[in-house]
Amino acid sequence: MKLERPISSACAARDSKFSHLLFAAALGSMQMPRWRRRRRSRCVVDRFVSKAAEKRSNNCEKAATRSSSGISMRYALGFDVGTSGARAVVIERGCKESSDNFGAGQLDTSRRVVHWCCPVDLPEHSPHAWIDALRMLSEQIPHEMRANVSRISLDATSATCVNSKTGQVLMYNDRVPQHIVSLLEKYAPSSSAVVSSTSSLAKLLYWLHQSNAENSSNTNAPLHFAHQADFLLASIIESDPVGFTSDWHNALKLGYDPELGQYPGWLLSMLENELQLKDAPCVLPHVVMPGTVLGTVHARGAFAGLFPSDCEVVAGTTDSIAAFLASGASQLGDACSSLGSTLAIKMLSTTRVDNAAFGIYSHRFPVFEAAAASDSSSSTADEMLWLVGGASNVGCRVLRDLEFSTAELENLSSAIDLNTTSGTDYYPLPLNWEGGERFPTRDPLKGCTVDVNEPSRTRLLHGVLEGISRVESHAYRELSRLGCHPSEPVRLFSAGGGASNPVWTQMRAAMLFGDMESSKMMPRQAQPDRGSEQNRRIPLSFSKSEQACFGAALLAAAASSPVARSTSF
Secondary structure, X not given: OOOOOOOOHHHOOOOHHHHHHHHHHHOOOOOOOOOOOOOOOOOOOOHHHHHHHHHHXXXXXXXXXXXXXXXXXXXXXXXXXXXXXXEEEEEEEEEXXXXXXXXXOOOOOOOOEEEEOOOEOOOOOOXXXXXXXXXXXXXXXXXXXXXXXXXXXXXXXXXXXXXXXXXXXXXXXXXXXXXHXXXXXXXXXXXXXXXXXXXXXXXXXXXXXXXXXXXXXXXXXXXXXXXXXXXXXXHHEOOOOOOOEEEHHHHHHHOOEOOOOEOOHHHHHHHHHOHHHOOOOEXXXXXXXXXXXXXXXXXXOOOOOOOOOOOXXXXXXXXXXXHHHHXXXXXXXXXXXXXXXOEXXXXXXXXXXXXXXXXXXXXXXXXXXXXXXXXXXXXXXXHOEEXXXXXXXXXXXXXXXXXXXXXXHHHHHHOXXXXXXXXXXXXXXXXXXXXXXXXXXXXXXXXXXXXXXXXXXXXXXXXXXXXXXXXHHHHHHHHHHOOOOOOOOOEEEEEOHHHHOHHHHHHHHHHHHOOHHHHOOOOOOOOOOOOOHHHOOOOEEEOOOOOHXXXXXXXXXXXXXXXXXXXXX
C-alpha cells in the first residue's frame, strides 16, 4: 500500500527499539537521549522579529526591575509549530502577588510581549527534530525569564499526525489512498470534516489497515494516535502512560464531536465492527478544551532544567486558530483571514456550520472564564460559540514556488497600480499541485492556473495577489450563504506573513468591501458606527500580532483546571 505522497524514510522506521524510544520519550516516562545533532537556528529577518529585537533589551530590563523590586512577574510561553518553521514568544501573565490565579481565565490580548525568539527550521517528518526545535527556542529565552515561566502551550498544523507504534509521521497535506476515504464515506456524516484524504481519521485508518496487513509480531500492540500538538505537549509533561491528550480543535478532524463532548457512535462502530480493523487496536487521545492544564514539566524529560518544575503545560490548538486568537478578534462577528502558506478563513458565530461539499466546518470556541470547568461539554447549545471557516490550498506558498524574494515582494508590490486590475484570472494553487481544492469550493481536480511564463514580474505578482483575494472574498460569501450568524463580519482581522503587505491589504479591502479606504487600521477598542448606510462598510483591522505563537501564549495565560484520560479500542 502506497501513499499518494512519498513519506521520508527517516520517519518511516519500524524497528521496535525506535518505536519504544519515540513513545516513551513522548509520554515523559524516560529521559530523552542526548541530541546528537545540533542545527543552527536560522534567524529569519521577519518584521516582527526585527521590531521585537529593538524592544527586547528594554523589556528584559523592565522585567528585571520588577523582580528586583520584590514583584515576582510570571510569564506564559507560546510555541508555534507551523508550516514555515517553529516560533516562540513570552508574554506577561501577571504578578504573583496580585492574585492566586495570575489572571487565569482571561483571553487578554493586551498582555505585553517581553521576548520574541528567532524562528528555527522545522524538518517535516522528524518528531525528535520537532522537540529539538522547541528546545532551541527555549534556550533563546534569558535564564532569569525562563525561571519565571509558569505556563506553556503550543499550536501546530492541523492533521499532522504521529504513529507512536512505528514512529511514522503523516503531514497535514499527506493523502491516503481512495479506499480509506470510501470507508469514511460509508460511516461518517457527509458534512463531517473527516471525509477527506488528508484528515486525521483518514490517517489513523490508513495506519490501522497497514498494521493489520503487516501481520507482524507487534500487530496486537495498540497504536497510540497523536496529533503533532498532542505529541509535543506529551514530550514536555509528566504524562499519563495510558495515552495522549488532545484538544477540541486538533481532534475535530479525528471525528471528535465538540458539541456532544465525545467521539460519535458512528466512529466507535467503525473501529469495532470493520473486519479489517478488529485486530488492530488503537488508543484514541482524550480530548479537552483548549487552554486546559494537562500537567507540569517533567523533571527528567526532554525539557528538564529549562523551566521550573511547577510550570504548567496547557492544551493547545491548531495554527490557524492560534492566529485567530493572536489577531485580537474576540467578539461575536469578528473574522480573521490567515495569509500564510495556505489561506485560512474563520468567523466567530453563534451557529455551527458544517458543509463538506464546500470544505466548511466549525470549531467550538473555548469560553475563557476563571470559574469554567475544564470539561465544558455540559454547556447548552445556546451558550456555545463557533469558529466557522475552512482552509484553502491557495496561499503564499505559490510565491515561494515562483521564487519571489522578500526584497522583490516589497519592491514589486509598491509598483502595483491599485486603480487597475492585472488582467489575469489566476487560481494560485502551488505550482505542480495535484491535491485539488478544498475551500471555498471542493474540486479534487483543481490545478494552478498561474502563468509562470509571464514576462512581467510585477504583473505576475499582481495577478497572484488578486487571485488569493478573490478566493478570500468568495469564502466570506459562502459563510453568509450557508447560515453563519452574524451574516457578515463585524470586523475583519488579518494574520500571517501576507498581512504585513500594505498594498495587498488595500487590494483585499477593495475586493472584499469595494473600498480601499477600509484598509486603514482601526484601533482595536474602537467600535464602528454602523448606523448610516455610508458607514456600513466592514472595517479591516491589522492583527494584534501577526504570529500564531502569541495566540498559543494567550491560551497558556488563560488556562483552566486539569484533566486527563484516553479512550482505547
